[in-house]
Amino acid sequence: MKTIAIMNNKGGVGKTVTAINLADILVRDYHKRVVLADCDGQVNMTRFFLPEFNPEDGGTVAEVLTGSHEPYWRANLAELREGLSILPGSPALYDLDLIAIRDGLRDTYALRRFRDAAAEDGETDYFIFDCPPGYTLSSVSALLAADEVVVPLVIDGFSFRGMMDMKAQLESLQRAAPEIAGVLVLQFRRSEVVRQGVELLREMDLPMFKTAIRRTEKMPESTFDSQPIVVYSPRSAAAQDYRRWVREYLGEELGYEEGV
Numbered sequence: 001m002k003t004i005a006i007m008n009n010k011g012g013v014g015k016t017v018t019a020i021n022l023a024d025i026l027v028r029d030y031h032k033r034v035v036l037a038d039c040d041g042q043v044n045m046t047r048f049f050l051p052e053f054n055p056e057d058g059g060t061v062a063e064v065l066t067g068s069h070e071p072y073w074r075a076n077l078a079e080l081r082e083g084l085s086i087l088p089g090s091p092a093l094y095d096l097d098l099i100a101i102r103d104g105l106r107d108t109y110a111l112r113r114f115r116d117a118a119a120e121d122g123e124t125d126y127f128i129f130d131c132p133p134g135y136t137l138s139s140v141s142a143l144l145a146a147d148e149v150v151v152p153l154v155i156d157g158f159s160f161r162g163m164m165d166m167k168a169q170l171e172s173l174q175r176a177a178p179e180i181a182g183v184l185v186l187q188f189r190r191s192e193v194v195r196q197g198v199e200l201l202r203e204m205d206l207p208m209f210k211t212a213i214r215r216t217e218k219m220p221e222s223t224f225d226s227q228p229i230v231v232y233s234p235r236s237a238a239a240q241d242y243r244r245w246v247r248e249y250l251g252e253e254l255g256y257e258e259g260v
Contacts, residue, residue, distance in 0.1 A: 001115075001118060001119040001124050001125060001126070001127060002125070002126050002127070002147055002148075002250075002253065003115050003126075003127040003128075003129070003145055003146045003147045003148075004022070004126065004127070004128050004129070004146060004147065004148055004149075004150060004181070005128075005129045005131055005139075005142045005143055005145075005146035005148070005149045005150070005178065006018050006019045006022075006128065006129065006130055006131060006149075006150050006152065007129075007131035007139060007142070007143070007149055007150075007151065008133065008151050008152055008153060009133050009134060009135075010133055011132075011133040012154075013152045013153055013154045013186065014152040014154065014186040014187070014213070015130060015131065015133075015152050016040070016044050016045045016048070016130050017219065017222075017223065017229075018150065018152045018184065018186070018213075018242075019036060019045060019128050019129075019130040020036075020045060020048060020130075020228055021228050021229055021230070021242045022128060022150075022242075022246060023036050023084060023126070023128055024084070024228035024230060024231070025228075025230060025242060025243055025246045026125070026126055026246065026250075027081075027082075027083040027084045028228075028230065029243065029246075030254055031083065032083065032125040032126055033083050033084075033123060033124050033125045033126075034083060034084050034085075034124070034125065034126045034127075034128065035077065035085050035086070035087065035118060035124050035126070035127045035128070036084070036085070036086045036087070036128050036130065037061055037086070037087040037111070037127070037128070037129045037130065037142070038061060038086065038087065038088055038089030038130050039061050039089065039093070039111075039129050039130060039131050039132060039136075039138035039139060039141075039142050040089055040093070040130060040131065040132035040138070041089065041090070041091050041092075041093035041094040041097075041132065041138075042089075042132070043055070043088070043089035043090065043091065045086070045089065045130045046086065046088040046089045046090075048223065048226050049078075049080050049086055049226070050078060050080075050086070050088065051226065053078070053088055055088065055089075055090035055091065055092065058076075059075065059076040059077070059078065059087070059088065060076070060087070060088050060089060060090040060092070061087055061088070061089055061090065061093065061111075061138055062089075062090040062092040062093050062095075062096060062138075063076065063090075064076065064087070064110050064111060064114050065093075065096055065107065065110050065111070065137060065138065065141060066096070066110075067107065067110065069114075072117075073114055073117040073118055073121065074121065074123075087114075093132075093136070093137070093138050096137050096138070097136050097137055097138075107141075108137070108140050108141050108144055109141070109144060109145075110141055111129070111138075111141040111142055111144070111145040112141070112144050112145040114145070115127055115145045127145075129142035129145065129146060131143070143178060146178040147178055147179075148178050148179050148180070148181035149178050149179070149180050149181060150181050150182065150184055150249070151180060151182070151183045151184065151206075152184050152186050153183050153184065153185055153186065153201075154185075154186050154187050155185065155187075155188075155198070180206060180207055181207065181249065182206075182207040182208055182209040182249070183201060183206055183207065183208045183209065184209050184211075184212070184213065184245065185198065185201070185208075185209075185212040185213065186212070186213045186215075187213070187214075187215040188212035188213060188214050188215060189214065189215045198212075209245060209248060209249065210248060211241060211244045211245040211248050212241065213238055213241045213242060213245065214237040214238060214241055215237075215238075216233075216236050216237045216238045218232065218233040218236040218237075218238060218239075219236075219238045221233070229242060230242065230243065
């Protein structure tokens with residue numbers, strides 16, 4: 001089982017849509033078994049899939065972090081369709097952050113144990129954490145549970161600074177820190193500022209994916225319609241790019257050879 005955290009310290013760069021579309025393509029195109037975890041108190045991903053979900057009904061990331069979840073990990077999951085499940089988020093994550101500020105971080109390895117239970121169960125191929133911006137209890141816990149981090153990035157100064165802050169925070173986790181799998185450029189367009197931004201990325205000591213996700217109005221439209229982009233607009237530039245990116249990122253694991 002592979003565990004992936006989707007994170008950038010800057011909000012609004014496309015972390016949630018990247019997590020959603022990565023999971024959807026893995027299930028839809030490659031028949032993988034995927035679990036998503038919504039680690040953001042805004043619960044955008046949870047509401048995308050489960051608009052009527054009530055966090056008070058239980059089975060959330062917040063309950064995993066507080067240890068109040070069911071002992072058997074799958075009891076927490078909501079099945080979305082065959083091969084795809086979600087550990088929902090909850091606004092209670094904000095309360096846990098306040099407690100962590102006041103009393104210090106609590107059990108930051110709770111999500112790692114949850115991940116280990118999933119791996120031992122043998123029914124999951126990919127576990128994907130949609131992380132909030134910032135160094136929160138849930139984001140630290142997700143990073144400590146992840147094998148790799150994917151960093152979505154929109155080319156602007158704020159996103160660059162968020163990315164570099166996150167890199168420094170990963171380094172502070174020392175040996176427990178996951179590797180950065182790569183920076184994924186979103187909302188790519190042919191302009192001078194984007195060209196300069198991409199060149200700056202290449203000069204940094206960070207891995208970078210060759211595939212970029214082109215800007216298209218179909219992407220925000222798909223979020224209003226609560227559908228992955230390959231369902232909402234399968235011929236759109238973003239749908240083609242996300243499929244190309246998944247193949248690039250996980251090509252060997254998916255059974256492809258370079259250049260095939």
